[in-house]
Amino acid sequence: MSGFATPIFAILAVIVSLLPVPSHWRARNFVILGLVFWLVVGNLNIFVNRIIWMSNAKNSAPIWCDLSVKLMSMASFSLPCSALLISSKLYDIASLKYSKRTPEEKQRLWILELFCITVLPVFYSLLTLVSQGHRFNIVYGRGCEPAVYFSSVSIVIDYGIPVSLCITSLVYSVLSLRHFFIHKKDFDAILSKSGSGISTKKFLRMISFALIDILINFPILLAAFALEVSYMKIIPYTSWDFVHKRFSDVWIYPRTAISSSRFKHFLTMTSFATWSQCMMGFIFFFMFGLNTDIKSDYVKAFMKVKGMFHLKTQKATREYKDDNICSTDDISDVSNHKSEDSNIHPDGVSVEFSHVDLEASGHEASNYSISIPSNDDTKTNRFA
Incomplete structure (x- = not known):
């Protein structure tokens, strides 16, 4: 049963993450939409890997694994990056900087946000090739995993960049809350003046989500780094050719390998990353999927589906009656x-x-x- 828990929670996280999307699409909140996209991608990746390799460690889908390890890199970068975009924008709004921007500046800011949630994750995944020692690993019960050549370069890329995003986002979040508490009585007027279309409740939901994202991912990154340093020796990064001389290799970790005590730290690290990804999907739903506006969307969708089902039922009933009524000629x-x-x-x-x-x-x-x-x-x- 434990093998089924992860894919079940991963696919549920995908479903609940998508529920608030229509509301944010109408508001053209592309930062939140980008966050949802990467939550869905990350959890779908987990779901597929755990289903295919639930009880084996065969190299049965090499092309998928090539894509999967890059999707992991993109998701690990995109979540703290999205939190940074949210917290920095809220800081601009709370400090009245956003209201002073010209339409051209707001347009450039929007393009920058779109670039950060679409293009930067791809660049980051390509950057991880620098510290990728071989093609990928396949772990029994878990599926495709990145193959990291543990060196000072990999520490900067795999830990330094995400940690710096978390710290920067934390600073912006604290400054945003500071402005909120200083101008608490007039904060509704400040938000209205900014022209951002954000209410006080939505401001607090967004800043809370950014803080939760930081408080979950930042300790996990530090814990994973501490485990890696304690169990792995930092290897000198001599040259690109030396690191990638056997890049086409695929390392297989069967059930007997992962049951060893030496492998426990790796399982712990991957479990942290996996469950934090699932958890963020549910947290996003609780933060943005239960407010009054979105509940009305759920009711409308339910009534629409109910109406479609009712029409199909009526049509089937009429066809049944028509087939069973004898005509006068008969x-x-x-x-x-x-x-x-x-x-x-x-x-x-x-x-x-x-x-x-x-x-x-x-x-x-x-x-x-x-x-x-x-x-x-x-x-x-x-x-x-």
Whole structure:
């Protein structure tokens, strides 16, 4: 059962992350939309890996693994980067800098945000090639994992950059909260003057999410770094050719390998990263998916689906009724089999007809009975 827990929570995190999307799309909040995109990508990546390699460590999907390890790099960069974009924008709004920007400056800021959530993660994933010792690892029960050549270069790329994003975001978040508490009484007016379309409640939700993202990912990065340093020796980065001389290798870690005590630190690090990714999906939903505006979207969507289902049910019912209602011509064909001179069938079956009006259809129809003589009595079957 433990093997199923991770993919189940990962796919649930994907679903709940997508629920608030329509509201943020209408508001054109591309930073939040970018955050959702990378949450979905990260959790889908976890789901696919855990499903394919739940009970094996075979190199069955090498192309997927090449993509998967890069998606991991992009997601690990994008989450703290999104938190930084959110906290810096909220600081601009709270400090009245945003309201002083010209439309051209706001347009450039919007382009910069879009660049940071779409292009920068790709650049970062390419940068990780510098410290990628071989193609990828496949771990039993976990799937594709990045292959890191642990050196001073990898420390800067894999830990230094995400940690610096977290620290910068934390500074902006603290400064934003400082402005909020200083101008608490007039904060609604400040937000209205900024023209950002953000209410006080939304401001607090966004800054809270940025802080939670930092407080979850920052300690995990530090813990992963501490575990790596304690169990791994830092190897000198002599040259690109030396580090990548066996780049095409794929290292397989079967069940027997991961059960060893030496491998425990790696399992701990990957578990931290995996569950923090799932957790952020649910936290995002609780922060942005339960407010009044979005609840009305859920009701509208539910009523729309209900209406579609109701129409399909009505159509199926009408088709069923149409198939089971006899027409007047069908009944008259049956009536024509009656003998003109006698109601007695040559085989001794008595056919009796009576005419009744069908009020529902407005046509005249016939009810008839068939009597089969027997030695004791007459058995009658009635058809309508």
